[in-house]
Amino acid sequence: MKPLKEMTKEELLAMKESLSAEYKEAQSKGLKLDMSRGKPGKAQLDLSLPLLEALSAKDEMMASNGMDVRNYGVLDGIPEAKLLMAEMMDTTPEHIVVFGNASLNIMYDTVARGMITGFLGETPWCKLDKVKFLCPVPGYDRHFAITEHFGIEMINIPLNSDGPDMDMVEEYVNNDPAVKGIWCVPKYANPTGISYSDEVVKRFANLKPAAKDFRIFWDNAYCIHHLYENQQDEILDIISECEKAGNPDMVFEFGSTSKVSFPGAGIAAFASSVANIEDMKKSMTVQTIGHDKMNQLRHVKFFKNRAGLDAHMMKHAALMRPKFEAVLKVLNDELGELEIGTWIVPRGGYFISFNAMEGCAKAIVQKCKEAGVVMTGAGATYPYKNDPMDSNIRIAPSFPTPEEMAEAAKLFVLCVKLVSVEKLLEA
Amino acid sequence: MKPLKEMTKEELLAMKESLSAEYKEAQSKGLKLDMSRGKPGKAQLDLSLPLLEALSAKDEMMASNGMDVRNYGVLDGIPEAKLLMAEMMDTTPEHIVVFGNASLNIMYDTVARGMITGFLGETPWCKLDKVKFLCPVPGYDRHFAITEHFGIEMINIPLNSDGPDMDMVEEYVNNDPAVKGIWCVPKYANPTGISYSDEVVKRFANLKPAAKDFRIFWDNAYCIHHLYENQQDEILDIISECEKAGNPDMVFEFGSTSKVSFPGAGIAAFASSVANIEDMKKSMTVQTIGHDKMNQLRHVKFFKNRAGLDAHMMKHAALMRPKFEAVLKVLNDELGELEIGTWIVPRGGYFISFNAMEGCAKAIVQKCKEAGVVMTGAGATYPYKNDPMDSNIRIAPSFPTPEEMAEAAKLFVLCVKLVSVEKLLEA
Numbered sequence: 001m002k003p004l005k006e007m008t009k010e011e012l013l014a015m016k017e018s019l020s021a022e023y024k025e026a027q028s029k030g031l032k033l034d035m036s037r038g039k040p041g042k043a044q045l046d047l048s049l050p051l052l053e054a055l056s057a058k059d060e061m062m063a064s065n066g067m068d069v070r071n072y073g074v075l076d077g078i079p080e081a082k083l084l085m086a087e088m089m090d091t092t093p094e095h096i097v098v099f100g101n102a103s104l105n106i107m108y109d110t111v112a113r114g115m116i117t118g119f120l121g122e123t124p125w126c127k128l129d130k131v132k133f134l135c136p137v138p139g140y141d142r143h144f145a146i147t148e149h150f151g152i153e154m155i156n157i158p159l160n161s162d163g164p165d166m167d168m169v170e171e172y173v174n175n176d177p178a179v180k181g182i183w184c185v186p187k188y189a190n191p192t193g194i195s196y197s198d199e200v201v202k203r204f205a206n207l208k209p210a211a212k213d214f215r216i217f218w219d220n221a222y223c224i225h226h227l228y229e230n231q232q233d234e235i236l237d238i239i240s241e242c243e244k245a246g247n248p249d250m251v252f253e254f255g256s257t258s259k260v261s262f263p264g265a266g267i268a269a270f271a272s273s274v275a276n277i278e279d280m281k282k283s284m285t286v287q288t289i290g291h292d293k294m295n296q297l298r299h300v301k302f303f304k305n306r307a308g309l310d311a312h313m314m315k316h317a318a319l320m321r322p323k324f325e326a327v328l329k330v331l332n333d334e335l336g337e338l339e340i341g342t343w344i345v346p347r348g349g350y351f352i353s354f355n356a357m358e359g360c361a362k363a364i365v366q367k368c369k370e371a372g373v374v375m376t377g378a379g380a381t382y383p384y385k386n387d388p389m390d391s392n393i394r395i396a397p398s399f400p401t402p403e404e405m406a407e408a409a410k411l412f413v414l415c416v417k418l419v420s421v422e423k424l425l426e427a
Numbered sequence: 428m429k430p431l432k433e434m435t436k437e438e439l440l441a442m443k444e445s446l447s448a449e450y451k452e453a454q455s456k457g458l459k460l461d462m463s464r465g466k467p468g469k470a471q472l473d474l475s476l477p478l479l480e481a482l483s484a485k486d487e488m489m490a491s492n493g494m495d496v497r498n499y500g501v502l503d504g505i506p507e508a509k510l511l512m513a514e515m516m517d518t519t520p521e522h523i524v525v526f527g528n529a530s531l532n533i534m535y536d537t538v539a540r541g542m543i544t545g546f547l548g549e550t551p552w553c554k555l556d557k558v559k560f561l562c563p564v565p566g567y568d569r570h571f572a573i574t575e576h577f578g579i580e581m582i583n584i585p586l587n588s589d590g591p592d593m594d595m596v597e598e599y600v601n602n603d604p605a606v607k608g609i610w611c612v613p614k615y616a617n618p619t620g621i622s623y624s625d626e627v628v629k630r631f632a633n634l635k636p637a638a639k640d641f642r643i644f645w646d647n648a649y650c651i652h653h654l655y656e657n658q659q660d661e662i663l664d665i666i667s668e669c670e671k672a673g674n675p676d677m678v679f680e681f682g683s684t685s686k687v688s689f690p691g692a693g694i695a696a697f698a699s700s701v702a703n704i705e706d707m708k709k710s711m712t713v714q715t716i717g718h719d720k721m722n723q724l725r726h727v728k729f730f731k732n733r734a735g736l737d738a739h740m741m742k743h744a745a746l747m748r749p750k751f752e753a754v755l756k757v758l759n760d761e762l763g764e765l766e767i768g769t770w771i772v773p774r775g776g777y778f779i780s781f782n783a784m785e786g787c788a789k790a791i792v793q794k795c796k797e798a799g800v801v802m803t804g805a806g807a808t809y810p811y812k813n814d815p816m817d818s819n820i821r822i823a824p825s826f827p828t829p830e831e832m833a834e835a836a837k838l839f840v841l842c843v844k845l846v847s848v849e850k851l852l853e854a
């Protein structure tokens with residue numbers, strides 16, 4: 001096969017005819033597959049079942065600080081859970097607050113706190129005429145949903161293979177005091193799978209924000225979520241880099257065990273400077289008496305430490321790898337020479353990001369849907385669900401089985417080809 | 428003994444001398460007791476230990492709607508948990524959203540939602556010059572902390588033995604559009620232990636608020652927390668009363684199993700009209716992917732239904748009763764005839780509310796502290812920690828043992844007597 005753009009109209013028409021026939025046949029199969037969300041598969045959930053036995057009625061119900069984990073109290077997490085989450089997030093326990101079952105909730109509450117009380121004595125954002133966040137794109141739809149919910153203006157920043165376009169980030173952050181935050185997924189980014197280079201992390205740490213209360217929202221969701229034992233991305237610890245750069249309070253980091261233990265019943269953590277944590281606790285103490293310490297202790301007893309987490313993540317990797325490889329093989333085999341799409345081969349995380357020809361993403365997702373394969377909505381990876389190029393599609397291979405995944409990927413590439421041919425014929 | 432007020436100066440002086448000697452002796456005992464918070468005792472926590480075995484690795488991890496409770500999803504709670512919480516709160520599942528481990532968190536988030544997005548299309552409160560809440564007093568310090576945190580003006584409303592002064596409530600709510608809410612603990616109120624009469628509940632349901640977005644914050648924290656098997660308070664279901672009165676959207680109800688299962692690891696619920704729940708979900712879906720469904724299923728498997736909850740609460744009652752009775756006996760024996768304090772004998776809940784002579788509460792709490800017994804801070808039961816009479820003291824008998832409780836109560840009455848005598852000598 002040659003690149004589609006080099007084909008004659010006749011070749012394209014012939015191709016359209018045979019692809020349409022293939023698509024009709026695929027439709028008749030009655031597929032029902034979901035590649036829309038980064039949801040662990042059943043076999044992954046089974047890996048953590050022993051967690052349920054890690055805290056039993058026969059155990060001492062005491063945290064290492066002597067607190068009964070069943071009772072009220074301990075706003076910021078039991079010490080051993082702080083240590084575990086610190087090890088997971090490559091920081092130290094004094095930087096950690098352990099929360100409930102979802103880091104998304106911490107992010108929402110943190111933006112809400114910016115709006116309502118402000119950070120470290122600065123004016124609450126709700127009192128300002130304009131608040132802006134930078135959004136590296138493509139990115140995570142639930143981040144953008146939070147900032148949109150609070151009426152914060154979102155500005156697209158291109159995400160390169162080593163991180164966001166830092167010239168543009170510096171230009172905005174260092175000059176515009178209305179820019180109060182940036183959403184980052186620094187490792188195995190959602191959806192592109194790239195990790196930030198050391199240079200990018202250092203440039204982040206050395207920002208000179210026009211706004212004193214500018215914060216980097218560092219969603220380290222995939223910090224230990226490697227696909228391979230020997231090819232692993234590593235990123236610098238943003239908290240210590242910010243300290244070194246004299247910006248200790250500039251970052252809010254988020255992490256969770258949602259894709260380590262159970263998505264519905266894990267533990268989540270916030271990491272930041274001691275000053276930010278003290279500031280946050282002033283609101284937290286009004287909001288809650290404390291999070292689920294029994295689940296914190298259960299996690300510590302099961303995972304023990306970073307080595308325990310890493311070993312567990314390799315079991316996840318063994319289940320995830322075949323699914324990723326199934327998709328990548330189909331993409332490579334079927335689209336490799338056609339030049340109608342690009343994708344990055346990730347070494348971790350939960351997604352493969354596919355860039356179709358401009359103006360094709362919505363039509364591809366729609367065609368997939370009509371043949372029984374649900375993808376993340378086209379545009380979802382951009383603020384306001386608006387992908388200006390209508391090009392990016394997020395593929396989430398984790399939930400189906402590898403066999404289902406190969407089947408779904410075949411339908412996907414068929415739709416990519418069909419929509420691309422139609423697009424070229426229109427032109 | 429005769430009432431203190433009828434004593435001569437000489438009699439008071441003699442009394443002061445002997446009480447001071449007694450106090451000095453008590454101080455030398457080195458007591459270290461905490462009656463400050465409504466914290467269940469260890470034996471109560473042990474009652475729910477089998478909960479830990481209720482969901483084991485061998486179980487099906489499916490909710491009745493076919494959802495895997497370990498994975499993402501189900502914003503409003505699994506159906507069987509909705510049913511359990513509905514039964515506990517005397518309502519039906521369509522009125523229920525199940526949350527995480529703390530109803531306080533739901534209350535905070537609900538007030539935050541009023542501030543940020545507003546209710547059912549009304550103007551967010553943060554855009555208004557003035558927002559006011561009515562606060563029946565004495566009341567729950569953490570309620571007042573939430574409204575104070577958001578800069579909401581709090582207005583004291585006297586709490587009578589059958590509920591808040593409804594003439595005053597109607598006067599404010601029906602005429603002042605800045606009045607957006609009222610904090611209520613309708614059953615076994617914190618701290619007085621009284622329950623709202625049917626007439627009071629009906630008057631609540633029939634309010635004609637000047638503000639469309641006025642809401643009753645109905646914290647039904649002690650709905651099944653009786654002290655006796657045969658003497659139990661019952662209140663009308665506010666949700667159906669509001670429906671009948673044509674005010675279906677006027678109430679937000681809150682409940683939890685914090686003092687049923689584990690204070691740190693229970694499940695909490697929000698109850699309201701379907702319209703309010705749909706409105707709330709628009710924010711919830713941005714804030715979280717869902718709460719801990721494994722803990723929801725664990726609770727359902729352990730308690731099963733309302734009968735299971737009620738039977739369990741009688742075990743709590745058996746542990747709580749002797750503590751309450753120990754305090755009440757000391758109050759009665761030592762203060763019965765002196766006319767220097769009043770208290771209500773509660774039939775449930777977690778507190779005994781003591782009213783000292785005007786201007787004595789702070790001094791009594793301070794004296795207790797100096798002899799090793801920590802009480803809830805005087806004034807804590809009023810907005811802004813300001814008890815205008817300096818009279819109310821909340822006694823929380825749950826945490827110490829009955830023997831410790833009797834000892835602490837003896838010190839307490841000694842301090843009450845001593846401070847009262849000093850007060851009368853000043854006059």
